[in-house]
Amino acid sequence: MELGKLFFEDGIPGFSHLQFFQLMQEEESPFFLIQSTEDKDVGFWVVDPFVFFPSYEFSLSSVTKETLRINEASPVAVFSIVTIRDNNQTTVNLKAPIVVNLSNRMGRQVILQEDSYSIRQQLIEQPATENK
DSSP, X not given: OEEEEEXXXXXXXXXXXXXXXXXXXXXXXXXXXXXXXXXXXXXXXXXXXXXXXXXOOXXXXXXXXXXXXXOXXXXXXXXXXXXXXXXXXXXEOSSSXXXXXXXXXXXXXOOOOOTTOOTTEESSOOOOOOOO
């Protein structure tokens, strides 16, 4: 399902030359894809962190709110980038969420000042495997 275009004025860290992205969702899935419309090889799997971490919270700086033109009435979406590691562990970056102002489709990856969040937070706890 296609959810629309996103504009990252400063790009995404590591891809500052790319500003235009498409947000798509796998049907009936908590996973979304943020895909560059300028370079089809660049895309990021993301999730709504609040689905997996209900107590996740942070405050946006006034600079971020200004940059994204967020006011009290602005609908905002938050996404965390998903990484699948070598050992099939899936982690999410809670330290640097992607914040999107849904009214103007502007997005930005924000580095949080809070020390309580990890860039490699395990998405789903893996059950301990028994050695037999």
